[in-house]
Amino acid sequence: MNGEPGSGPDPSVHQLRLLLVLAEELHFGRAAARLYISQPAFSRQIRRLEDHLGLVLLERSTRRVRLTAAGEALLPRVRAMVEAADRLREAVRAQAGTLAGRLVLGCYITALPVITTLAERLRERHPGLDVVLREVDFVEQTTALLEGRVDAVLAYAPMPPGVQTLPLATERQVVCLWEGHPLAGRTSVSLAELAGLPVVGSSPRVARVWRDFWAADPRPDGTPVTYTAHEATTFEAGISAVSRGLGIRFVSASCRELFPRPGIRYVDVPDAPVCTAVLAWSSARRDTPEVAALRRVVGGMVGMGGTHPNPRWWHTEHTESEGD
Template sequence: MELQQMRYVVAVAETSNFTRAAEQCQVVQSALSHQIARLERELGAKLFERTSRRVRLTSAGEAFLPAARQALDAAERARAEVAAAAGEIRGRLAIGAIPTVVAVDLPAELKQFHLRHREVRISLRSGGSEELIERVQQGTLDVAFLGLPLGVRPKGVHGRELARGDLVAIVAPGHPLADREHVDLHQLSDEPFVDFPPRTAARAQTDEAFAAAGARREVAFEVTTVDFMARLIRQGLGVGMLPAAFVPDVPDLPVLRLRDAPARMEHLIWSRFPPSPAAAAFLSGLGISAA
């Protein structure tokens, strides 16, 4: 069993297509197919079901894929550790972040990190805090920036609180409340809301605040990005809630301070296991020791 064969399996699993997988791996399709067939003979099991229309993992393939990814990650980690012993940081750095990170200027940090460590391959995934926590626990992300309600601490990871602050309400220009400096949640309870999906940390902090205030609201529009939220609010379709520190990113929308504002914390988390050289270097650049 060879690492290259595992790379081919992972590529086919990710693309669901032998041709695209071969292009991604920069080999001819016949060579990729031959190596996968050779691996299947060695394993005594088919890894893929092939039809004229689709390629999908068999049950054996689904069992093999996580182990193959772990083996490839371990091999890359071994190369990175050897390079680090010689004073060179290389390998990969996989970062996760919620869309409303404000405690750190993440694009600027990534630029500086890239300039210092050009041999590191950086990837960034945006998502909800729960998904990002799970990915750090699984090892598919090295670090992640989260937004959580006060008092919530991610489990199964190391972390540090970066900042905390209140949420504010965002309304459309010309909204009847747009000229108000302060409102309370009861004054907003009859408004349709634009918010993140249920069972996300971003949604929970607002839901909990309305429940604590004894107010009810209707979330008419569920979105996953701040940009789409702002576009819907701009059209007068609903009211939204965003961190106060984030509102300069939507300067054309009136901001209402809340007397009973929901609060949230931003966290940076990383794995409980020793970080890769690239992850350790990134944390160090933020003034954090992962030891």
């Protein structure tokens, strides 16, 4: 590196974004994969950033990557510059009076039919907006939002702090049981009758508030739930474990119609709380043009009925709320 620190050309906002991601991942391969670029290209940009600044920002070894003291000191200012660039871009779009750009809308498999309808309406109203659909799992439905990898998701509540939601519909919960279980032939069971049956475990990276709700943990009498050793992150992984008699899972009632599977039975649980389908977005991005447009479109669709094979997705009045 030549010259006095800071005497070189100004770094690009793109390079600063790469540094922020690398500071979170502390791994060049994971950081590059997260941004869908090759690792060599990612590494070259970070090197150029260090050359521009005249500083070593990272300590690299075959075992790990970590920020130097200079990198740590500059990180808050780097983050502020990237956020300022984002606000400038949003202001330019607002002044232009047109909505053009890219909206990444996430969902997991149970919402795929309705998300297609929603994407079509967005494209009709904002033809200049590139709407990208991306399937997310139980971890990504919140982490992808908070990390800015998706703009919004269609999922089920509850959501953690930092995520706002627009309720779309409510429905009952059911329990998914192995077909050979003594309770599988029943039309309904109570939470008390399910006491002691292990719930298929979720990944520790799943938001705790979401995991607890979908395991009814603790039960109404205060009893904590026992979990299997699984670390499921998807609907299919969970019911696969159920089909082998390894545990139970609580799911939305619409799964009975949408996902019949050999080896399992869905049984009503009348005393389980209702579940709520929501549109969710990061609180920090609530008023970006793309998210604001999405909220308006979804608000106009709520209560219409007939837009999804299971119209319960659209049967509630909508009010925005912050994740608990």
